[in-house]
Amino acid sequence: MTQRVRTRFPELDPLPPHPKLDRLLAEAGFELRWDRGRYVPLPPRNASSSMSVMQRRPSVTVTPSRWTAESPELAAAMRAEERLTGARSAGGFRALTVRLSRYGLAREELARRFDARPVNVAARFLDHLHALVDEHPKPTWETVVGADIAPPGSRGAIKLGEYVERAWQLAAPELRAELSAEAGPVLLHDAAVLARYRAMDRLYELADAARGGAGGVWVLCPMEDPALLPKLDGAVVRVGDNEWIALPDAWVVNAHRSVLA
Known part of the structure; x- marks a missing residue:
């Protein structure tokens, strides 16, 4: 055994x-x-033929664990809970995968119960990109949006690339400043822009800072199947040992915590 x-x-x-x-x-x-x-x-x-998904413990002082779960779903949820609790204490970098339809609820749970501090990466990036474009009469924002689907190597795509790089140069230090060894982990969400606009290296810089003790960094990755490798906009997020935590549906809806309620 x-x-x-x-x-x-x-x-x-x-x-x-x-x-x-x-x-x-x-x-x-x-x-x-x-x-x-x-x-x-x-x-x-x-x-008795109880239909509960998990046995009630003989004493209310006994904490449920994945050892006592009667279904693989609850066991996986309890395992995710254990790993999140450990990550909250240990700091470092974690990629969290969650089903797309549960994305918003998972973000709320992580903020409410693990003191994760949500940071909308897309909003930070787009704010700076918009401000850079608005500084000049041309190109207009509509032109920039159109250049987003322009053929690679075209004049519009090249100009957009210049604006994108400058926007990340402004947004990256702000993201880095969010890290704190004393506060909860930074929860990066709506982060697909990192892959879409050639900034995955910015994410890995944050991950390295987190591994070095600057504070926890969690990136939330919406997936069709959270059991698959973490991805942002189709790009695999590089993770080290124990840096990927899958959040199953049962965890998101708190099934693992409600069985003894």
Whole structure:
């Protein structure tokens, strides 16, 4: 049993052997007994056919965990909760994937429960781009918008590229200034512009600063399937070990927290 646990969850501390493991199993709600070198279930009792997605613990002081979940969805939600809690304390960089339809709700949950500080990357970038264009009579904003779909190498595309680069030069220091080792992580959302307008290196600069202790940086990646690699506008977000956290639907709707409510 302990070998299977180590295989599935290699980041966990090793489990103690029998008999020390007996108490931990009991506290987690597993009704097992040691019999000839292995744990076996206790004889069945008059159990009701409860339809709850998770067993209620015998004591309200026992915290639910993915070990007690009766469905893979709840187990995944609890795992995401554990990793977010750890990331909130440890700092560093995290890419968070979430289903597109749950994007707004996930942002609210992260801000409300993990003190994440939302920063709208698209708004910051577009504010500076608009201001740069408005400084001169030409090109107009309508011309710039039209250049966004101009063929690569065309005069319009080249001019737009110049404005885009200058806008990022102004926006990047503002994003960097949001980092704080004392406050909650910065939550970058509406961040697809980083990929769309050639600024993924700006994201990686923030990630490096976060890894260096400047403060936490989380980037929220809306996905058709949050179990896939994190992407922004089709570009894969480079992540290191343990820097990607998938937020399943069950986590977003708080199913893992409401089972004992």
